[in-house]
Amino acid sequence: MRGHCERAxxxxxxxxxxxxxxxxxxxxxxxxxxxxxxxxAPHNRYGIAPQELIAAQKHARDAGWEIVGFYHSHPxxxxxxxxxxxxxxxxxxxxxxxxxxxxxxxxxxxAFWLRGASExxxxxxxxxxxxx
Amino acid sequence: MKVxxxxxxxxxxENQASVEVSGATVAEVLAGLTARYPDLRKHIFSxxxxxxxxxxxxxxxxxxxxxxxxxxxxxQSSDVISIIPSIAGGSxxxxxGPR
Numbered sequence: 001m002r003g004h005c006e007r008a009x010x011x012x013x014x015x016x017x018x019x020x021x022x023x024x025x026x027x028x029x030x031x032x033x034x035x036x037x038x039x040x041a042p043h044n045r046y047g048i049a050p051q052e053l054i055a056a057q058k059h060a061r062d063a064g065w066e067i068v069g070f071y072h073s074h075p076x077x078x079x080x081x082x083x084x085x086x087x088x089x090x091x092x093x094x095x096x097x098x099x100x101x102x103x104x105x106x107x108x109x110x111a112f113w114l115r116g117a118s119e120x121x122x123x124x125x126x127x128x129x130x131x132x
Numbered sequence: 133m134k135v136x137x138x139x140x141x142x143x144x145x146e147n148q149a150s151v152e153v154s155g156a157t158v159a160e161v162l163a164g165l166t167a168r169y170p171d172l173r174k175h176i177f178s179x180x181x182x183x184x185x186x187x188x189x190x191x192x193x194x195x196x197x198x199x200x201x202x203x204x205x206x207x208q209s210s211d212v213i214s215i216i217p218s219i220a221g222g223s224x225x226x227x228x229g230p231r
Contacts, residue, residue, distance in 0.1 A: 012222055021139070038222070045222035050188040050195065053216050057136065061149065066139040074223040085221035090186050091140035092175075096221075118174060119184070 002106035004033045005073035005099040011042035016056040017069035017095065024113075026068040026095050032056045045084070046072045069095030069111075076101070079108040081124050089114050092122060097129070133207055135165055136214045144171040158189060158196055159203040161213055176215065190214040 005013040014036050019029040034056070037047040048070070060066050070091070074082075079100035089096055092114055100108045111129045116122035135153050137145045145151060146169065153168070155161035162183075166173040178184050183203070189196045191211050199205045207213075 014219070016219075038220070041222070041224070044224040045220070047218070047220040050190060050214075050216045050218070051193065053219060054136075054190060054193075054214050057138065057214070057216075066142075066149065068139065070219055072221060077223040082221065082223050084224050088186070088218065088220040090217035091138065091219070093140055093143065119186075 001031050001033075001071050001097070002099055002109065004031075005071075005101050006104060006106050008036065008073060009101045009104045010075045012036055012038075012044065012046040012073050012075060013099075014046040014048055014070065014072040016048070016053065016067055017071060017097065018056065018060040018063070018065045019068045020065055021068050021093070028068060029065055030059075030063070031071070032059065043075060044077075067091070067094065069097060071097035071099060073099045073101045073106075076103065079110040081112050086122070086124055089122065089124070090119065092116060092118075095127060096124065133161065133209055133211045133213060135161060136212060138215055138217060140217055141172060141175055141215065144175060145169045156206060157201075157203065158191060158205045158207065158213065161207065162189070162203070186218045188214075188216040188218060190216060 015034045016032040017028045019027045034048045034052045037049045038045040079098045097111045111127045112124035113127045153161045153164045
């Protein structure tokens with residue numbers, strides 16, 4: 001994931017996290033790198049084509065997993081969510097991982113859990129990332 | 133036909149990742165789906181009854197917004213309907229930090 005973000009620099013990279021969600025823990029089993037569909041402003045925007053999401057979702061289902069989150073990079077910007085990130089986040093209950101890439105090198109990586117009962121009540125909560 | 137429920141909405145459909153719903157058109161299937169699982173409705177439709185702008189509805193590999201009849205698109209029993217909320221964002225207008 002971090003390597004993909006470095007290779008995409010100075011553009012934003014993005015992808016899908018597949019795995020299992022149990023209670024409030026999302027365990028990532030596989031990472032699917034995607035194309036950044038926002039070719040109009042790839043330096044500070046990202047988008048994943050629905051066709052890639054459908055393919056990732058099928059990959060997950062075939063493996064007995066599900067989509068548990070997404071990642072994208074912030075080139076030369078901190079690993080904190082932006083107003084745009086929240087406004088365009090719609091997968092309630094999923095993790096949104098942000099990798100800061102400073103001068104081409106991946107630095108901080110933070111994860112945020114999209115919570116709330118509806119689109120109108122959604123908010124990001126910081127979450128702990130554990131690597132095994 | 134089969135309707136694929138995204139993980140983000142599964143909790144509103146009795147934790148089903150896919151369900152079988154009958155209907156002659158996309159609109160009929162979505163109506164049947166939300167009648168069976170009423171909590172799904174506000175996540176798919178806005179108050180005016182239209183599919184929310186950020187929700188993509190695909191019939192097999194086709195976005196219904198690009199099909200002539202959109203929600204009126206006729207279906208065959210072998211079709212697979214996917215409900216795909218959009219994924220987008222970016223560092224522009226960044227102002228908030230980790231909480």
